[in-house]
Amino acid sequence: MNMTAVQTRALAEICQTFFPAEEGWPSSSEMGVPEALAAALPDPALTGRSEPLLQLLDLWNSRLHSLFTVARLVPFSGLPHDARTRMLLDWADSALATRRGAFQALRKAVGYLYVMLPGKNGAPSPVWSKFGFPGPLGAQRNGASRPLRVTIPDRDTDLTADVCVIGSGAGGGTAAAVLAAAGKDVIVLEAGGYYDDADFDGAELAGFTRLYLEQGFAATANHSVGLLAGECVGGGTVVNYCTSFRTPDEIRREWAATGIPWFASEEYSRSLDAVCARLSVNRDYNRVSAREEVMRRGLTSLGWHCDAMPRNVIGCDQGQVCGYCGYGCPIGAKQSTAKTFLLDAQNSGARILAETRAARVRIDAGAVTAVEARTKSGHRVTVRCKAAVVACGAIHTPALLLRSGLRNEHIGKHLHLHPVSNVCGVFDQEIRPWEGTMQAIYSDQHTRIDGNYGVKYETTSLQPVIAAAVLPWRTPSQYRALLGKLPHTSAIGVLARDRDSGSVKVDRTGWPVTQYALSKFDAAHIRAGFIGAARILEAAGARLIYSPHAKFCSYQPGVRGTLDSFTWEMDAAGWGAGQVALFSFHIMGTARLGASAASSVTNPHGECWEARNLHVMDGSSFPSASGVNPMISIAAIAHRNAGVLAAKS
Template sequence: MEPTAGHCAALGMICDTFVPGDGLTLPAASELGAVDTIFQILGRNPREADKKQLAMLLGLWDSRLTGLLTGSGLRRFSTLTQQQREAALVRLGDSRLAPVRAIFQALKGAALLAYNVTPGPSGANPLWKEIGYPGPTGPLATAPKPALQPLRFTESTTLTCDVVIVGSGAGGGTAATVLAAAGLDVVVLERGNYYDDQDFGTGELAGLTSLYAPGPAGSAEGQITLVSGTCLGGGTVVNWSTSLPTPDAVRQEWAELGTPQFATDEYGDALRVVSQRLGVNDRHSPLSPRDEILDRGARALGWDVDTLPRNVSDACDAGIECGRCGYGCRLGAKQSVTKTWLADAAAKGARLVVDANVRRIEVKNGRAEAVSALTSDGTEITVRAKAVVVAAGAIQTPALLRRSGLRNKNIGRYLRLHPAAAVFGVFDEEIRPWEGALQSRISRHHANLDGKGYGVIYETGPTHPGLATGFMSWRGADAHRAAMLDFARSNAIGIITRDRDPGTVSIDGSGEPIVKYRLSDYDAAHLHTGIVGAARILEAAGARRIFSGHQAGVSYEPGVRGSVAEFDAAAKAAGYGPGQCAMGALHIMGSARMGGSAELSATNPDGATWDVANIVVADGSSFPTAPGVNPMVSIEAIAYMNATRLAAQLS
């Protein structure tokens, strides 16, 4: 999308309504440069339909027709006062129509994120100074040179190998080592680029635009924001290092769905090998101020709290530096697959290729023969192989299988997202929520709300100014500014829902994925329990103000205004439909799940697709159901197991 002057003017009006500045130290969004940031971020989105929809919306924004939509009458947005503009936006957010609320959430998310991550003309966003946020640190002078030397092609190229792996994250990286160690010739294709220690420390905006997937940004209905990594090493480069095994009850559930090895030593051994290679330990999980609040509040309620194991080395400071690791670990302490499995695979001869967006698997006579990819400048790459391992993540994996002509009805079904929401507490003491060990404590008090293993868990995570906006509501510019000025004294308790009921992934006419997901009443009830539970934790820990991400603006001040019972009722009334409560999906799973029959699954117990036997899936899309815990270790164990089976067949 090439924005016109009209598009920029319309978006500037919208952004300045959300964030008009204070006329003193904080500039308006357009003055800061937030409009350019939005177009920079949206320009990465490969789906042309999204860009066209935005262009249409911006083209109509200052029309009388939009005035009717916003409840402003036949008045152009440009003729309204700031107060009237804010009221118009709030009416969009409060609309009874889900598509209208989705428009509001998209605009709100773009404006607030862009404002909070834009360095501005001076290179330092004035908001950062106001809240004590340090901003980009730059790379460490002592950072070593990158250890890997991936290939990058600028001319049309054809490679030949035994196995080509699509995706280099938790699944693809693990599979690469297993297959290369078996003596097979392996090529790994990664859509993103390679970044290592010396590339990190450039701040939120640079991290978001280099390390994270360009789209889709959310589900089609506006229910949930989608977050995943796109770089060599995938999500393991940017995740929060939490390393939990698949729960035993979940392993049994998966076994009963037609994959019996999940309940046997085969999968148990895979879990142990993965944990050992990643160096999983709990020696570097001290209480940060964030997790101390979770620990203090939960224990005051008599709830369980456990220490989280993490895949970090002794180089981890588990403090200020650790809090930045969602945008890459400058210390090289996080044992991502670039540090472990991919390094092992490269040492055994595997070829790693970056900037290779795989568009199709070539299938002839029921067998995969090659994959075709494009670089960012359109250069064609063809890799011929005896087998294809697909590990592109639970959005891109089913999209690739569909683009390649596979027809099993379960490809793209059974998508699970672990819907996550947050409740914020404002404290008297400074917390600096962007610092401290990434995640060091968990409470499972509500993990089994139905007696069947479905419920929620409570965790925290490093909260940076940009990330925070994705879990916050907006009821007006003054209220939002006040919340941000309290940011250094705020803490968010995250609620992660083990969703029982799934969504879908399909493709549009150009082959780009479309995610459809609506939180069911069943899962919404569990999420609501978690929202109220998080408020109880914060109150027990001493928060003086507590608020959720409901767009209706649900909050209370313990002992001063309202109560947790009133918060409970208000949150329930505010609802959990699209656009009603801010949610994110940081764990995307299940869309090409393993199982015992083609009627119920997309792949067989070996991970091979029912349609084409030499296409094996080895990533989070393999999950038969949601695991209910952070999925990295489970993904790598499945990839280890499926790749081991494939290696035995090929050898």
């Protein structure tokens, strides 16, 4: 993207302040961070959307800004390094949530690129060698054939189908298979590209760029929650961690009570059975990695709940390559929709178009008549159809409905995120937390803190970006000291079932804007979960425990501080926006099923109250947060409601 000289200079200076060259660590500029960050920013000239970072960069180098932050009438670029650091911290600790959000956006963007970019000419990064990370393992199945015949239209195209399914993830992929098996002529439109085993080399940069929504940089408008979702053929099921929980009975009862009785019925159980069978959910590949051995040890010594995770894998290696699962399974073990339901759909005659983003659903006389889309290279695609299934994930589904002219007041509301973060522990022994089975075990010890609300404990592979996501930055050397300990670090993920919610609206270009604020009720559960995670790590023998707060909150059991002092530090650091790094891997609820238009976007079968034959079948459909990792529930809802649609005409 073209930036002005002032913006380019400010960006380079900010990157250098985060990561100057010191003690053998390369600087941000040596790693090419400013250029990579500029290249990753969407160009306002092309998108029509303003880019907040550019406005920040315009202001950053002004003398007035320095005067207000570090009492010096000198632009940022003229300040000594310690004054620049203070200026960044002034934003990190600001009383204003917008400033804290801006700091967090910078910390993540600069930090991610610093640890993710390869070295010169594709050589291993000199940053990785500072903490012994081997880098990507490379493709494991070079030349493996791609099972799907995917088309990318190379000219303006008009097509006709019975049903156009928009989005190919957990919901869309499943719906396409059910509809095609019932004899419907199905076209699937997918905004992302098609990648398979031979493409998955484990590189974080390639993984995020090719497979993730907004290349992994998506976040709520105030940057308080990072949003992770798939954007590729297969959607989130290609990059997800294979955890395959059925919808718990208590959540089924809760959802049934909102006016959707089938959630509590045998019919829904059969859909859960069917998707678990097709996705090969099992507990046969649950070898516990060194990273999770820590969690198991801590849980066992506390006498807390610990169980084996149900996972949708066949032939999972459970070793070194498994840690790279979030960038696509390089050995084809993960049973994503690209390997299962989309293949079934194709075998029943469905056509799949990739790199083709639906712009709007055309509705005439109250019913769907067509879907209008554009390819990445700008070709117009129109699919005339009798019905459309919107399955773009819970951020883009409400945006598409709004762009299509729907006005139901619940569209985009009730956004649930299962806010999650890591509490980290550093151990004497080497762990190499970027390796091993992705999620082999979990704990439900604190899932019922208040009724059906509480937290789950799960772990994730600490690839450098995932580790950097929660690393507090106070000075370059403090940050690097923690990063240097990564081989000895494990983390307990604390995942909250959120009772309260945010929203998705669209800006004037029709692009989604996500708002979310952690309520006091939900923050109390995150807090309880962080304390629980610290107890697990301490019981497992951690020497240093720290939280993902913007301020550095930590203790060293038996040496410095206690769980009580850690808790006090976390409370003082705060639980508000930008004070604690939170993420969402589970985006839900923005076009919910319900009993009437007064309470929901669709009827219990997923058909929009406002338009005939316009259906929603994805994470947006949830009446509230599922409390468990949602893939199986999404697929089962799509399975059940696509069956109803198929039987209709």
